[in-house]
Amino acid sequence: MHSKDQICHEDYQRTADWLLSQTQHRPKVAIICGSGLGMLADALKCQDSFKYSDIPGFPQSTVKGHAGRLVFGELKGKTCVYMQGRFHMYEGHSLSKVTFPVRVFKLLGVETLIVTNAAGSLADSYNCGDIMIIRDHINFPGLAGLNPLNGPNDDKFGPRFPPMSGVYDKSLRKMAFDICKSMGVSQYVQEGVYCMVGGPNFESIAEARLLHKLGVDAVGMSTAPEVLVASHCGMRVFGLSLITNKVVKSYEDNESVNHEAVLEVSKMRSETLQALVTELISRMDINNNTA
Numbered sequence: 509m510h511s512k513d514q515i516c517h518e519d520y521q522r523t524a525d526w527l528l529s530q531t532q533h534r535p536k537v538a539i540i541c542g543s544g545l546g547m548l549a550d551a552l553k554c555q556d557s558f559k560y561s562d563i564p565g566f567p568q569s570t571v572k573g574h575a576g577r578l579v580f581g582e583l584k585g586k587t588c589v590y591m592q593g594r595f596h597m598y599e600g601h602s603l604s605k606v607t608f609p610v611r612v613f614k615l616l617g618v619e620t621l622i623v624t625n626a627a628g629s630l631a632d633s634y635n636c637g638d639i640m641i642i643r644d645h646i647n648f649p650g651l652a653g654l655n656p657l658n659g660p661n662d663d664k665f666g667p668r669f670p671p672m673s674g675v676y677d678k679s680l681r682k683m684a685f686d687i688c689k690s691m692g693v694s695q696y697v698q699e700g701v702y703c704m705v706g707g708p709n710f711e712s713i714a715e716a717r718l719l720h721k722l723g724v725d726a727v728g729m730s731t732a733p734e735v736l737v738a739s740h741c742g743m744r745v746f747g748l749s750l751i752t753n754k755v756v757k758s759y760e761d762n763e764s765v766n767h768e769a770v771l772e773v774s775k776m777r778s779e780t781l782q783a784l785v786t787e788l789i790s791r792m793d794i795n796n797n798t799a
């Protein structure tokens with residue numbers, strides 16, 4: 509480790525080597541579970557799980573609804589690793605720490621990253637409990653210069669100036685839509701633009717109106733940095749937002765959001781999301797390696 513915030517290739521490699529020495533699983537798919545969505549990992553067979561506090565170099569989760577465990581296992585013949593709990597910038601982590609697991613996954617051999625999150629909706633047609641397939645994102649901290657790729661570029665992971673168009677894989681988005689249709693849940697499935705804000709506060713009404721005008725469909729406090737780093741190192745990316753609340757846009761509205769309500773809605777849709785993610789992974793074209 510060079511300085512508090514700078515992480516070098518050997519740091520990622522050390523954590524990856526430790527994990528490879530602790531489990532026989534060799535995952536090709538990684539799933540990051542959003543707030544209250546840790547149970548997505550319950551579908552895994554032959555689980556090997558590790559508390560973040562036991563993994564050398566791993567940051568720690570501090571947010572309720574983020575258990576802080578890495579779970580390896582098999583899903584319909586595909587080897588996966590699930591993060592039960594992610595790291596957010598507002599917890600005080602640097603963006604290199606927030607995205608540390610993504611580069612570790614790359615070194616484990618992961619080729620596809622699935623990100624999930626809880627988000628508030630701006631789109632008028634969305635309802636609480638809707639599932640939004642992420643088509644694209646707006647990375648507000650990134651636009652303001654807070655980027656996990658800041659600093660010397662590590663060419664072993666990817667280029668200095670990575671493109672960020674077409675990052676959310678089109679064929680996986682289509683596959684997800686088809687699965688939702690066959691599950692009979694299309695009526696509450698949307699596709700839209702996710703916007704990352706820094707948090708931890710929820711949006712003021714004026715901020716909500718701004719985001720709405722900008723064409724944001726759903727807003728949250730994560731995901732963009734992980735997606736950026738995954739795409740930089742050549743991973744295929746798919747993302748889902750669970751709409752846990754409608755963002756208040758009117759001064760006449762007396763509603764307000766809180767984290768408990770977010771977790772409550774996550775729980776309500778957990779089974780559907782688990783079925784969707786499981787079926788998506790089972791239909792993916794992946795060659796499994798064995799240890």
Ligand SMILES: O=P(O)(O)O[C@@H]1C[C@H](O)[C@@H](CO)O1
Nearest residue numbers: 542543625626729730767770
């Ligand atoms: O980890 P995610 O993005 O799902 O968490 C969202 C954003 C905040 O961390 C929290 C607010 O309730 O949920």
